[in-house]
C-alpha cells in the first residue's frame with residue numbers, strides 16, 4: 149500500500165490555503181426528522197436535471213402515471229431517466245422555467261397529482277446474492293441517480309469500474325451557510341446511508357473509504373460512527389468554507405491537489421455525497437428511484453426553517469404558498485448563500501440537485517465600489533488564484549489573459565467576494581468570462597475538427613489519385629507489352645485501331661457555321677440530305693412492294709376461288725331465266741295489254757342484241773338479223789329452245805351448288821365446270837342451228853307470220869346465241885383456270 153494511504157489510515161489530515169469562516173445560520177434550522185409538505189395539485193418535472201443529456205420521453209399527454217414510473221429512458225449512463233415523483237395524470241409536456249440563474253425554458257412533464265396516491269411503480273429490489281458491480285451500476289442508472297451535492301453528475305457513469313480506486317470519500321462536510329440537509333440525513337438515516345456506502349464499496353472496490361463530516365455537526369458524526377464498520381473511516385474535519393468542495397476535501401483527507409485539467413479518478417480518488425449514497429441504498433434495496441430528497445427551507449420569511457422531504461418537481465411557488473403564505477415579497481435563493489443563485493421566477497421547481505431554498509427578506513441594496521487592491525480576495529481564494537487580477541481581465545474582456553491567470557480553475561466558491569470590502573460581485577464577473585472562454589474553446593474545437601476532416605479528405609483524395617496513377621501506369625505497361633506481342637505475332641494493335649476509329653468519327657463531325665445572329669451552330673446540311681435520300685429510297689421500295697401485292701391479290705381473287713365461280717354461275721342461271729321470260733313475252737306480244745309497251749320491249753331487246761353482236765365481231769348474226777324472215781325464224785327457234793336453256797341453267801346452278809360442297813366434294817368441281825362448258829357449247833351450236841332452221845321456216849311461212857314480230861324474234865335469237873357463246877367461252881376459261889388449282 150502506498151505511503152499516502154498509510155498516512156490516511158493512521159488518521160492524518162491535511163489543510164488547504166485560503167477559505168473563510170462565514171456565519172453558518174444553521175443553528176435555528178430544525179434538523180430532527182425531516183418534515184413533509186401537503187400534496188401539491190401539480191408537479192413539474194424537467195426532463196434534464198443533470199450534467200449530460202436528456203433521456204427519451206416515454207409518456208404521452210393524458211397518460212396516467214404511477215409514483216416512481218419512469219418518464220424518460222436511455223441506455224446511456226450520461227442520460228439518466230427522470231421519474232414521476234407522485235401518481236397522477238400527464239396534463240402537459242411543455243417548456244417551463246428551469247431551476248437555473250438564466251431561467252431558460254426546459255422541457256418538463258406536468259403531472260396533475262392524484263390526491264389518493266395509492267399506486268406506485270418501483271423497481272424490483274436486488275438481493276444480496278445477485279449484487280455485482282455491473283448490476284449496481286445498472287440499477288443506479290435505472291433509478292436516475294445523479295450527484296446530490298450540487299453538480300448533478302450521473303452517478304452510474306461515475307461508479308462504472310474502469311480504473312482502480314484507492315480512496316472512496318463520502319462527503320458529509322456541508323460547509324455552506326444555511327444548508328443542513330446532509331446533516332439531517334446523517335443524523336436520521338445513518339444506518340441506511342452506511343448501507344449505501346457499502347454498496348458503493350461493492351461497486352468500486354476501494355482500498356480506503358472515508359466519510360468526512362465537519363466538526364460543527366456532532367450529532368451526525370456520532371450517528372455515523374455508531375452505524376459504521378471497520379471498513380469505513382469517519383473523519384472529523386475543521387469547519388471552514390469551502391471544505392465541502394471536492395478538491396478541497398480531497399486535499400484535506402489525502403493531502404493531494406487535483407489539477408485544473410485533472411479528474412479525481414485520475415489520482416485513484418472518488419468523492420460521493422452522503423445523499424447519493426442514501427439514494428443508492430433506496431434504489432438497490434427498495435427499488436425506489438430518485439423521486440424525492442431532503443431540502444433545507446431556510447430564511448426569515450418562513451414560519452419555521454426546517455428540512456423537508458420534497459418531491460422532485462414541487463414548484464417553489466407551492467412551497468411559498470404553504471410555508472410562507474403571508475410573507476412579503478423577496479428573493480428566493482436556490483442553494484447556499486455562497487454558491488447558490490437567485491431564482492428569477494418562483495415557477496421553477498425542485499430538482500435532484502436542489503439542497504436548499506433560502507427565503508430571506510430583501511436586504512438593503514449593496515453598491516459595488518472600485519477595487520482598492522487590498523488583496524483580501526487573494527488570501528481567501530482556496531485555489532490559490534489572484535481574484536483581483538481575474539476581475540480586471542474579466543471586466544476588460546481580456547479573455548486570454550484571464551485564461552493565463554487560470555480563471556478556469558476557479559470553483560466559484562465566492563470566498564473572494566465574501567471578503568471583498570468593495571462589495572464587488574467577483575464571481576459574477578468570473579462566470580461571465582468563463583462562459584465566453586468556453587464558447588471560444590467550443591468554436592475552436594469545432595474549427596479544429598473541421599480542419600481535421602478536411603485534412604483527412606485531402607489525404608484520401610491524394611491517396612486515391614496516387615492509386616489511380618499507379619493503375620494507369622500498370623495498364624499502360626500491359627498495353628505496351630500487348631502491342632509488342634501483337635507486333636511479334638503479326639496481329640494489328642486493337643488500341644491503335646480503336647483510336648483510328650475515334651479519329652475518323654471526330655473528322656466526320658459536321659463543320660460549324662455561323663448564323664445571322666453571329667452564333668456558331670453545327671452545319672448538318674449534308675447529313676440531313678443523306679437522311680432524306682435514304683427516306684425516299686425506302687418509300688419507293690415500299691410502293692413497289694405494295695403494287696406487287698395488290699396484283700397478286702387480284703389474280704388470286706379472279707381465278708382460284710370456287711365460291712366466286714359459283715356466284716358467277718348463279719348469276720348466269722338467273723340471267724338465262726330472265727331471257728327466257730323475255731322470249732316468252734316476245735312470242736306472245738298480243739298478251740300484252742298495251743301494244744306500245746310490247747313494241748318498246750322489242751326495240752330494247754333488239755338494241756341489246758346489236759350490242760352483243762358488236763361485242764362478238766366474229767359472229768355473223770348481224771347479217772342475218774337484218775332479214776326479218778330469218779329473225780322471225782330465229783325467234784321461234786329460240787322460244788323452242790328456251791326450255792332447253794332453262795334446263796341448262798338449272799344444271800349450271802346445280803353445278804354451282806356442287807362447288808359449294810365441303811372440301812371432300814371439291815374434286816367434282818373440274819368435272820362440273822367441264823359439263824357447264826359442254827352444255828354452253830351445245831347451246832351455242834343449237835342456237836346457230838335454230839337460226840338456220842328458222843331461216844328456212846320463215847321462207848316457207850312468210851305469208852302466215854305477222855310482219856311486226858319477225859324482226860324482234862330474229863334479234864332475240866341472235867342475242868341468245870351470243871349469250872350462249874359467251875357462256876361457253878367463259879366456262880372454258882373457268883375450266884382452264886380451275887384446272888391448275890385442282891392439280892395442286
Ligand code: SF4
Pocket residue numbers: 518519520521522523524525526535536539564567568569570571572
Ligand atoms: S478584495 Fe476586492 S477590493 Fe480587495 S483586492 Fe480583491 S477585488 Fe479588490
Ligand code: SF4
Pocket residue numbers: 525528529530531532533534535557558559560561562563564565574575578
Ligand atoms: S471564487 Fe474563485 S477566485 Fe474567488 S475565491 Fe473562490 S476560487 Fe478563488
